[in-house]
Amino acid sequence: MRVTAFCGVLAGSAALVGAAASGTGAYFSDSHTGTIQVSTGHIRVAPTSSLSLNYSGLLPGDYQTNTITYQAQPSSGTEDIWMVFPSSGGYQKFTGAPTDTGGGGLGRYGFFQVKGVHGLGFVSGNLAYPRSTDKTPAVCATNANGDGGSATTAANKTNPPPPYCPVPQAILLGSNLPGGYNGSATVTFGYTGLLTGPQDAPSTPLVGFQIVATQHGIAPGDPNNSGPGPFGGQQGS
Numbered sequence: 001m002r003v004t005a006f007c008g009v010l011a012g013s014a015a016l017v018g019a020a021a022s023g024t025g026a027y028f029s030d031s032h033t034g035t036i037q038v039s040t041g042h043i044r045v046a047p048t049s050s051l052s053l054n055y056s057g058l059l060p061g062d063y064q065t066n067t068i069t070y071q072a073q074p075s076s077g078t079e080d081i082w083m084v085f086p087s088s089g090g091y092q093k094f095t096g097a098p099t100d101t102g103g104g105g106l107g108r109y110g111f112f113q114v115k116g117v118h119g120l121g122f123v124s125g126n127l128a129y130p131r132s133t134d135k136t137p138a139v140c141a142t143n144a145n146g147d148g149g150s151a152t153t154a155a156n157k158t159n160p161p162p163p164y165c166p167v168p169q170a171i172l173l174g175s176n177l178p179g180g181y182n183g184s185a186t187v188t189f190g191y192t193g194l195l196t197g198p199q200d201a202p203s204t205p206l207v208g209f210q211i212v213a214t215q216h217g218i219a220p221g222d223p224n225n226s227g228p229g230p231f232g233g234q235q236g237s
Contacts, residue, residue, distance in 0.1 A: 041075030045213035048182065055189050056203060063111055063190030070184070070211060072177035078216045081174040081183060082146075083114060085167060089208030095167040097129035104128065108154040108161050109195050113188040116173035122146050124165035125153035125192065138163040144219065146171035153192045170220045173211075 053066040072079055085091050095112075098104040105128035113123040122142065130137035142148035146168035154161050173185045189206075212220050 042073075043075075043079050043213050043215055044073040045079070045081055045211055046071045046073055047211055051209075051211065053187055053189075054203070058190055060191050060195040061193040063113075063188050065186050065188040068173075068185045068187060068211065069182065072174070072179060072181040072183065072213065074177075074179050074213070074215075076179070078176045078178050079213045080172060080216050080218070081116075081177060082212045082214065082220050083116075083171045083173055083185065083187075084210045084212045084220050085169045086208060086210065087169070090205065091169070091207060094207035095124075095127040095129070097131055097166075099131045099133065100129075105166070106191075108157075109191055111153060111188070111190045111192055112167055113149075113151070114171050114173070114185060115188075116171070116185045117177075117183050118175060120145065120147055120172050120175065122168060122171050123149040123151045124167060125151055126162045126165045127167060128164050129166040130164045140165035142168055145175075154194055157194060170212075176216050 047068070047070050049067065049069040051068065053068075055064045055066070058064065068083075070081060072081060085094070092100045092105070094105060094110075096105040098107065107128040108126050110127040111125050112127055113121065115121040124140065126140075130139060140148065140150035140163045150163050150165045152162035174181070174183045177183060214220055214222070214225065218225065
């Protein structure tokens, strides 16, 4: 009898263990419902000076300087500020190749310089792209931000010209600027000593440009940009 009872107890224990191992069990839990909400910020620049740059009464070799001021206004983080020259708006006549149908650029007759913050800038004493027929033209060096160039100007019309030095379509004026940053850039223009006329020429538009803000590290020509600027990006007004 005792042996039989003991065996019954063992069988019952095994059944309980089996049920515990194979059953789903019962666990406590609690839950709460949430939502994911999103919104977008903005990249903006507010010019704080006129963007109509006037160079009046110029004489050969007489360079004048205008100053552009602006405020960076990103909703968060930082942004970059650029001076951008659209393909339209007289760009080819300003700095195109001599063989361009839209105009050959000012070439050796023009001097142009832009100085931004943090040492950024561009300078040229030969506002032209190379001719399409030039096999090994000398061209000034600029980087992806439009920085660089060459301040060399032609001494006369017979000597070899200085390097071709076309104005980049996008020149970085300020980089990694936080909201509320008040920046400035100087823009210098003039005719070199090669100019012989005409005298008393009336004031006429030379070339159009825009001040453009982009996210830090993003160029105006990035295909993923959006906005009303010429290459995307928030256009100044």
